[in-house]
Each structure stands twice: as C-alpha cells, then as structure tokens.
Amino acid sequence: MHKDIPRATAKRLPIYHRYLRFLHNAGKKRISSTELSDAVKVDSATIRRDFSYFGALGKRGYGYDVDYLLDFFSKTLNQDRLTSVALVGVGHLGNALLNYNFRKNNNVRIGAGFDINPDIVGTIQSGVPVYHLDDLEEQIQQQAIEIVILTVPQASASEIVDRLVNSGIKGILNFTPLRYDVPKHVRVQNVDLTNELQTLIYFIDSNMDDGDDL
Ligand code: ATP
Numbered sequence: 001m002h003k004d005i006p007r008a009t010a011k012r013l014p015i016y017h018r019y020l021r022f023l024h025n026a027g028k029k030r031i032s033s034t035e036l037s038d039a040v041k042v043d044s045a046t047i048r049r050d051f052s053y054f055g056a057l058g059k060r061g062y063g064y065d066v067d068y069l070l071d072f073f074s075k076t077l078n079q080d081r082l083t084s085v086a087l088v089g090v091g092h093l094g095n096a097l098l099n100y101n102f103r104k105n106n107n108v109r110i111g112a113g114f115d116i117n118p119d120i121v122g123t124i125q126s127g128v129p130v131y132h133l134d135d136l137e138e139q140i141q142q143q144a145i146e147i148v149i150l151t152v153p154q155a156s157a158s159e160i161v162d163r164l165v166n167s168g169i170k171g172i173l174n175f176t177p178l179r180y181d182v183p184k185h186v187r188v189q190n191v192d193l194t195n196e197l198q199t200l201i202y203f204i205d206s207n208m209d210d211g212d213d214l
C-alpha cells in the first residue's frame with residue numbers, strides 16, 4: 001500500500017475496486033467520475049481527490065479507463081486485509097444489511113450480493129453489485145469471499161449452504177430459521193431475531209412476575 005494515502009481514502013479503495021471489477025465483467029471500458037460517484041455513493045470531488053493520490057489517472061472529457069484502474073487497484077490492494085463478505089438474498093432484510101454495511105468497521109464490508117430476481121440482478125444496491133446466484137462459485141473464487149450472510153427464504157437455503165460449503169467458504173452468518181450441518185472447517189453463526197425478541201419478552205415478563213409476587 002502506498003505510504004501517504006490517507007486512511008479514509010484507503011478505506012474507500014475496496015469499494016472502488018469492487019465496482020471496477022463489476023464494470024470490467026460487464027465489458028465496460030470507461031466510466032466518468034459522476035457515474036462512478038452515483039454507483040458507489042461517494043461524491044465525485046472525493047473520488048477525484050482519492051484518485052489524485054495515485055497520479056493523474058483520469059482524463060478530462062474521457063473519464064477513467066476501467067481496465068487500467070482495475071489493474072492499478074488490484075496491485076495497490078494486494079496487502080489489503082479487508083475480510084471479503086457477500087450476501088445471498090437481497091430482499092428486505094438483505095437490503096437493510098447492504099445499506100448498513102458495517103460502516104463503522106474498517107475491515108469488514110459486504111462487497112457482493114447474490115439473488116435470482118431478474119429485477120435486481122445486475123444492479124447496484126447501496127453501492128454493492130448484485131450478481132445472479134448462478135455466478136456464486138465463480139465470484140466466491142474471484143473475489144476471495146470468505147464469509148456469506150444468508151438472507152434467502154428458508155426453502156432455498158439448504159441447497160445454497162451446500163454450494164457455499166463446496167466452494168470453500170469459511171463462515172456463514174445465518175438469518176434463516178433453519179440449522180445446518182456443516183463440516184468442521186465451516187463456522188455457522190445463527191441470528192434468530194424472533195428468538196431474541198421472544199427471549200427479551202420472556203425476561204421482561206418474568207421480572208414483572210417477580211415484582212407481583214413481592
Ligand atoms: P426478507 O425475507 O429479507 O424480508 P423478502 O420478503 O423481500 O425478504 P424473501 O422471499 O424472503 O423476500 O426473499 C429474500 C430474497 O431472496 C429475495 O430478494 C429473493 O429474490 C431472494 N431469493 C429467493 N430465492 C433465492 C435463491 N434460491 N437464491 C438467491 N436468492 C433468492
């Protein structure tokens with residue numbers, strides 16, 4: 001990593017990098033700073049300033065050369081320790097998580113979404129490209145994705161978990177109500193919001209009962 005890059009800039013590099021890879025995969029050759037700004041939700045002045053740390057990468061009236069930038073960022077980010085996280089199932093809950101995207105944390109960010117709904121596949125949601133589920137294995141490999149957040153309907157979940165396990169994922173943050181049998185090298189963390197709420201209600205009710213007994 002270049003020594004003099006401000007921390008705030010360094011934190012945005014993976015976001016630029018992922019979007020550039022998405023453009024590259026879509027066959028796009030160049031992008032203006034305004035387009036880039038709309039897609040990654042970083043204002044264009046900031047983008048220009050960020051890019052200026054790497055020399056004059058953009059040309060006025062032309063925009064940025066996607067392949068050149070992609071190559072440049074791939075090299076620069078070589079030592080990046082950001083944990084690569086993806087989300088499968090960009091519905092209501094999935095969208096909320098993409099939008100939240102662990103902003104206060106420096107080293108985790110959701111970089112890719114997967115879905116089967118043609119209305120959102122190929123779009124950018126909260127700055128995150130959404131791929132078709134068919135591309136799951138390929139993208140996991142290409143983007144070195146280690147962790148997957150699972151927010152699909154439960155009927156589709158176990159088949160997806162099998163695919164995740166087979167593609168070498170290390171961890172799954174499971175928002176579905178199902179519990180999965182996975183090999184030891186995969187860690188599953190279950191988040192059961194209904195259960196959490198019920199537990200809270202249980203404790204509140206039992207405290208109230210204690211009070212009544214006194
Ligand atoms: P949520 O449950 O998050 O509130 P929702 O009500 O919008 O979401 P769900 O039916 O739960 O919709 O589906 C969540 C998302 O998962 C949707 O965007 C849906 O297109 C997607 N989805 C459904 N089946 C699959 C699948 N097999 N692979 C990937 N995504 C899927």
